[in-house]
Amino acid sequence: MANVLVFAETRANALRKVALEVVTAARALADATGGGEVHALVAGTSGVGGVAQQLGQYGADVVVVVEHPSYANFDRESVAATIAARAKSASYRAVLMGFSAQGRDLGPRVAAKLDAPIASDVTEIQSSGDSLVVKHPAYANKVIATLEATGPLAVVSVRPSAVTAAQAARAAKTETMQPASDPSQSRVVVKEIAEGGKGKIDLGEAPIIVSGGRGLKSAENFKLVEDLAAAFGNAAVGATRAVTDDGWRPHSDQIGQTGRQVSPQLYVAVGISGAIQHLAGMRTSKTIVAINKDKEAPIFKVADYGIVGDVLEVVPALTQAVKEAKASH
Amino acid sequence: MKIAVCIKRTPDSESRFKIGSSGASIDEAGLKFDIDDFASYAIEVALQLNEKQGPSASHQGTPGETVVIAVGPDLVQETLRKAMSMGADRAVQLKADTIPYDGLAVAKALAAELKSGGYDLVLFGKHAFDTSNGVVGTATAELLGIPCVTAATKLEISNGRGVARRELEGAAEIVEFPLPAAVTIDEGIARPRYPSLKNIMAAKKKPLETKPAQLGDVRVTVKKMELPPDRPPGRIIGEGVAAVPELVRLLQTEAKIL
Numbered sequence: 090m091a092n093v094l095v096f097a098e099t100r101a102n103a104l105r106k107v108a109l110e111v112v113t114a115a116r117a118l119a120d121a122t123g124g125g126e127v128h129a130l131v132a133g134t135s136g137v138g139g140v141a142q143q144l145g146q147y148g149a150d151v152v153v154v155v156e157h158p159s160y161a162n163f164d165r166e167s168v169a170a171t172i173a174a175r176a177k178s179a180s181y182r183a184v185l186m187g188f189s190a191q192g193r194d195l196g197p198r199v200a201a202k203l204d205a206p207i208a209s210d211v212t213e214i215q216s217s218g219d220s221l222v223v224k225h226p227a228y229a230n231k232v233i234a235t236l237e238a239t240g241p242l243a244v245v246s247v248r249p250s251a252v253t254a255a256q257a258a259r260a261a262k263t264e265t266m267q268p269a270s271d272p273s274q275s276r277v278v279v280k281e282i283a284e285g286g287k288g289k290i291d292l293g294e295a296p297i298i299v300s301g302g303r304g305l306k307s308a309e310n311f312k313l314v315e316d317l318a319a320a321f322g323n324a325a326v327g328a329t330r331a332v333t334d335d336g337w338r339p340h341s342d343q344i345g346q347t348g349r350q351v352s353p354q355l356y357v358a359v360g361i362s363g364a365i366q367h368l369a370g371m372r373t374s375k376t377i378v379a380i381n382k383d384k385e386a387p388i389f390k391v392a393d394y395g396i397v398g399d400v401l402e403v404v405p406a407l408t409q410a411v412k413e414a415k416a417s418h
Numbered sequence: 419m420k421i422a423v424c425i426k427r428t429p430d431s432e433s434r435f436k437i438g439s440s441g442a443s444i445d446e447a448g449l450k451f452d453i454d455d456f457a458s459y460a461i462e463v464a465l466q467l468n469e470k471q472g473p474s475a476s477h478q479g480t481p482g483e484t485v486v487i488a489v490g491p492d493l494v495q496e497t498l499r500k501a502m503s504m505g506a507d508r509a510v511q512l513k514a515d516t517i518p519y520d521g522l523a524v525a526k527a528l529a530a531e532l533k534s535g536g537y538d539l540v541l542f543g544k545h546a547f548d549t550s551n552g553v554v555g556t557a558t559a560e561l562l563g564i565p566c567v568t569a570a571t572k573l574e575i576s577n578g579r580g581v582a583r584r585e586l587e588g589a590a591e592i593v594e595f596p597l598p599a600a601v602t603i604d605e606g607i608a609r610p611r612y613p614s615l616k617n618i619m620a621a622k623k624k625p626l627e628t629k630p631a632q633l634g635d636v637r638v639t640v641k642k643m644e645l646p647p648d649r650p651p652g653r654i655i656g657e658g659v660a661a662v663p664e665l666v667r668l669l670q671t672e673a674k675i676l
Contacts, residue, residue: 105587163591166565190586194568197553200522201560206637207522209551222641227550231435232444235642236519276565276599280581281592291587297675321676333606340571340606341585346431346547347455347605355675365432372649376673378665379652390652394668398658406659410666414676 090123091182091216096172097129097144097152098191102137106294107187109147109254111247114214115185116148116257121216122182126150127259130175130266132168133160138263145261147254152261159272162279163191167272169198174269176203181242183214183221188246189293200244207244208236212251221245229346229369249293250352292344295325297355300344300371302329304360304381304400308337313404314359320411327351329367345370360400363388380404419471419538419575419597421464422485423506424528424555425457426517426546427497435645442640453497456543458504458610460603461486464541465505465611467575483507485535489527489631490517503613503621512631519638521553526634528554529561539580540600544569552602559600567593569604 093115097108112129119125129149131137138154145152155171157164172195176184184199186192188210200207211223220237223245227234238245292298299321301314311326318324328338330345344351346369356374361367363379363386371377372391379392380403389395396403429435429449436445453461461484468482486501488494489512498509512527532540540562542555552568559566571590572583578597583590585604613621655664669676 163586169560190569190584193552194556197521197525197556198560198566200553201525201557204522206520207551207553207557208638209521209553225550226646227643228429228435228444228548229431229550230646232437233644233646234519234640235644237639237641239637239639277567277593277595279591280594282586283583283590283592284588293587340604341590343605355669355673369431373646376669376675377649378669384654388652389654391649392652392654393650393673394665395652395654396656396658396661396665397654398661402659403662406662407665410662411676414666414670 091119091125092180093119093125093127094172094176094181094184095127095129095149096184096186096192096195097131097140098187098189099131099133099137099140102133102139104140104143105189106254107189107192107249110249110252111185111187112144112147112149113254114247114252118183118214118216125182128153130155130172132171134158141261141263145259146256148257148259149261150259152263153266154263155266155268157268157272162282164272164275165194165198165277166275167268167270169195169202170270171266171268172199173202175266176242182216183242184244186246188248192246196244196246203242203244205242205244206238206240208238209246210248211245212248214245230350230373231369290323290325292325292327292342292349292351295323296353297321297324297357298327298344298351298353299324299357299359300327300329300361301332301359302361303331304362310401311337313401313408317357317359317404317408317411320408320415322415329361358388358392359404361388362386363391419468420483420536421468422487422532422535422537422540423457423460423464423501424487424540424542424558425461425497425501426454426488426543427451427490427494428454428546428548431455431547437643437645442642444643451493451497453500454543454546456545456603456605459605459608460541460543461501461504461506462608462610463573463603466608467539471575485510487512487528487531489514489524491515495626498626499621500613502624503618504611505617508625509627511626511628513628514631514633518633518636519549519640520636521549521551522557523634523636524554525557525561527631528558530632531629532558533562538597539575540564542600542602544602544604555600555602562600564598564600565595566600566602567595568602570601571604571606573601573607
């Protein structure tokens with residue numbers, strides 16, 4: 090029986106999707122050790138404790154609320170110190186967080202502070218005696234490594250979308266905690282947040298991604314990709330490395346080995362040949378659609394549904410058909 | 419500025435991988451190895467900063483210096499030479515028979531080397547292609563007690579302070595921090611230069627020091643490696659606009675996503 094501590098990530102005092110996925114993973118781990126508790130720590134500005142009920146629905150026995158005006162932006166130093174302090178204050182088997190922009194930054198800090206082994210970007214966690222055994226996609230998803238982290242306490246970051254959030258109602262008893270290090274002492278300070286566009290769905294969270302490559306021929310033609318994404322309604326827009334290198338799209342939109350690695354329900358590859366570098370970022374998508382004029386393009390080897398044709402003709406027709414299909418529901 | 423760049427030797431990321439006979443590693447036969455992509459961006463950033471900045475603010479009168487450091491067996495010497503052929507001034511090999519999967523153990527070895535080095539800036543790739551952990555840079559900074567910015571896509575240094583851009587999900591943050599500091603480098607920040615023949619020759623004479631790596635306890639180990647399951651073979655459902663209705667039908671009835 091062992092307790093598990095979770096860092097439940099929020100933005101603007103709302104839980105991110107990955108937070109519930111990590112709580113679900115923690116619930117399973119705590120249950121597997123014979124019925125330990127899940128403690129979820131949230132850090133935000135005044136009122137962030139309002140997420141406690143939702144964390145309880147997904148299996149948090151205790152919610153540790155850390156509120157500070159300076160937590161409006163991500164205070165990596167103070168939050169890492171606070172997670173580590175909480176982890177030290179009681180006996181925990183593991184500290185879990187998402188392998189998100191925040192979690193991938195916090196994990197190694199917390200592990201170093203606790204002198205605990207860390208496993209990053211894992212898709213499965215099992216408890217095995219004194220060890221945690223995890224699966225971790227390595228070599229840019231081309232190899233799946235099974236790793237063993239030994240010791241009484243380990244830090245584990247969980248790949249977004251690898252775990253499906255599942256309800257498991259618990260009490261979510263709220264405790265408050267002060268930041269373990271004064272945010273005014275943090276040396277890395279956020280000066281500005283450059284927004285990526287209003288209402289933009291993040292690539293890591295979108296159930297559908299429409300992605301464009303060089304086959305679109307120009308930056309202007311990316312409008313076709315955006316229009317198709319808009320027709321689906323719940324889709325994000327991605328791009329290949331060639332396209333981001335050419336400045337057609339920002340680097341943050343890049344899907345591939347050196348960019349984002351995504352696993353949406355549906356991935357629509359528009360004018361993408363399917364270089365290994367790109368496939369490494371999207372081959373775990375549930376369903377893949379490819380539209381490309383070259384029938385020999387490698388993308389067709391992984392596409393569940395391929396259409397050979399000119400993207401400038403096929404994509405607008407598909408956009409129209411998707412709109413009609415949506416309207417007929 | 420005195421800049422350290424911690425680099426790793428990794429296989430060419432475009433390779434097709436096979437699992438080795440132990441079942442717990444890849445088969446390295448026939449693979450090409452080089453400086454890890456993200457580490458090569460970090461080297462380029464360091465070289466550009468020193469070319470632009472000249473003498474160090476904290477080391478008045480001394481020229482900038484770029485030192486490359488790698489943990490690993492003697493094979494990493496080739497990687498360190500390559501970095502020096504790009505323009506790094508000297509290199510340190512922290513010798514270990516193998517590079518453990520445990521990022522914190524590697525960080526301990528690097529921190530032991532860096533702590534008395536008087537570096538203004540320590541750069542890393544945001545992660546290495548092979549282990550894909552993203553632990554070493556941040557954990558090293560934490561052990562050294564210096565500020566750290568992870569996955570920077572822009573970095574400017576002036577008057578003893580740094581400003582970096584870091585991509586978030588759907589946004590980016592601009593952060594400021596004092597030196598000395600550590601920064602892990604993301605893609606898109608700089609294209610690594612190709613070494614000139616002259617610099618390749620010069621690199622052979624640059625100092626490369628070898629010391630034992632003071633790795634901490636290795637507590638993360640590989641039990642097994644396997645290739646991911648293959649996707650079912652691809653299927654072309656038709657050509658041109660005429661295939662669109664069939665695609666929509668399949669998305670509705672088979673994939674059930676529409």
